[in-house]
């Protein structure tokens with residue numbers, strides 16, 4: 049039999065770490081504790097690991113958490129022989145090491161986030177008790193090339209080739225972390241190609257729609273949001289009728305020609321409705337289709353939605369193969385999408401409050417503030433003006449802001465603005481140039497918005 053890791057052309061420095069991890073797991077007799085993040089990638093990586101341990105007849109206890117702080121690590125009691133931390137851990141590796149040494153256990157960290165300023169990963173041979181596997185130490189692109197699920201899958205394959213069937217969850221985890229935008233790279237792409245050559249899946253570029261049927265995918269599309277189609281079943285069935293596509297067919301049922309036709313139509317439709325050309329590229333994300341799991345984009349977002357509503361158990365059961373859990377995950381995802389869509393439609397109806405340089409919307413739930421600001425900016429309002437969403441509760445105003453690459457090229461830096469404008473009025477803020485947030489006292493929100501408006505004018509005005 050061929051060696052999957054070498055057929056996948058995984059770089060040697062990582063392969064040797066996966067093999068070392070495999071030996072660590074295989075030689076562990078006692079309980080193995082798995083702690084993973086609660087988002088889509090965290091659930092997928094944790095699910096791959098638990099299934100791998102089950103198949104290897106290891107005793108394990110797996111759970112998902114929203115954060116793993118130094119205090120959480122210090123509070124870990126013994127009772128396990130090996131700790132596996134996934135989608136987290138590199139930033140607090142020294143604390144994990146200290147705890148592992150104290151408890152006399154060993155630990156494997158599978159993470160793709162920024163480590164705590166170190167240039168080399170921890171290794172068991174350093175005497176720190178940790179085998180750390182993080183693509184950032186191996187010059188691998190850790191935003192599109194590898195996530196925690198990628199690492200968990202490769203480690204599972206190093207243990208037993210039987211685990212090759214979990215490859216779909218490596219890609220689902222990557223999609224949940226948006227690593228398919230614009231396409232899978234490096235390790236993710238190697239895995240995709242390997243599974244494709246085995247006949248496990250086929251790759252689809254250019255229709256990032258999710259849903260059980262083509263009709264549902266269009267009606268429920270939020271990101272990209274498609275004006276006159278999203279939330280409008282009549283228009284969707286009229287359009288599909290014109291294109292000769294049965295709304296009840298699945299993406300997998302469509303012939304190549306029909307897929308292309310639908311894709312071209314949507315592309316033109318979005319440009320015509322004034323969508324930022326940068327955002328139209330969302331239509332060209334990569335997804336993969338499998339016989340067993342359908343389109344992996346839907347699978348990924350269903351699992352991710354389970355995490356969002358605090359039901360990581362259902363997401364994990366999906367990975368373990370429960371058809372009944374898949375039904376539950378589907379409903380959780382559908383309810384969440386409908387909630388977001390209702391909010392988008394009401395933002396669209398109300399329109400923005402236009403200040404001189406920014407558009408402002410009000411959002412009832414602060415959890416949705418970022419999502420809605422992004423969708424409003426990309427698909428609903430002018431993309432030459434940043435969107436700020438404001439949600440007020442309990443004396444606090446929470447603000448999310450979104451811009452785009454074009455505006456940042458002109459000089460926009462929302463992180464800086466959100467930070468500086470909040471300082472003087474007793475708030476806090478910060479983030480990236482293209483997306484940032486702030487919290488300020490509710491009674492000073494007008495003052496804050498004026499300051500942001502003025503600062504945006506100064507930044508974008510400067511380089512015109």
Ligand SMILES: [Mn+2]
Nearest residue numbers: 089135195225
């Ligand atoms: Mn991740």
